[in-house]
Amino acid sequence: MPRPDLAGADLAEKALAIHRRLCGVYGCPIPYFHDLDPVSELISSLLSHRTRNAESGRAFKALRARFNDWESLVAAPTEKVQALIAGVTWPELKAPRIQAVLRAVQERAGGLDLGFLRDMPVQAARAWLEAIPGIGPKTSAAVLSFSTLRMPALPVDSHHHRVAQRTGLVGPKVDVGPAHAILRAQLPADWDAQTLYDNHEILMLHGQRCCFHRNPACGRCALLDLCPTGQARTEARPLRDTAALHP
Structure with missing residues (x-):
């Protein structure tokens, strides 16, 4: 009878193999893309949902150009905030949500400063953030990882999630939110912030540059031998081509 933890061990081994392979492709360590304070990163993350970078x-x-500080944004008329962010997806929802989230931070933290999260364990810091309506797993992880806090949290965006599903690291019915805990548990517990950031970035980059939502480039994928989806697609293609020639 197989050991009950064998599947988990196999997935952890696969996650490490994928990490090593993609680090070779995209070059680790990957520089952080900006140095925002955690409140600014929170706003940036809320703006980015379902929106191009x-x-x-x-x-x-x-x-930032309109408001001298984020307290001024909280106090501003919502319609003015909405007009400033008109280019994002759902500005009519994001403007009041950003203001509500910042008000909740003010109430819970006594001001718009999240620097104290640095002194908390990662899971406790994420729980503190996610207790605020409007902050989910991706946003909490982004605030801790991407901001100047530089804490070891693993964000999972849609590209990262797609690669994880196609390679079998998470199941086909596992949504982005629940995938955060699953994918983090597959990686070594002692990985530092930079290594976890690298893991997110290389899976995201692979989703953007090779494992496309439509028509993934499986033929040139560095993970093809580790990816059951890619193997099925490349094996099926000649059959489809033959069928097209002989209707």
């Missing part, structure tokens, strides 16, 4: 970046810059 270029648009969310423009919206964030517009907010």
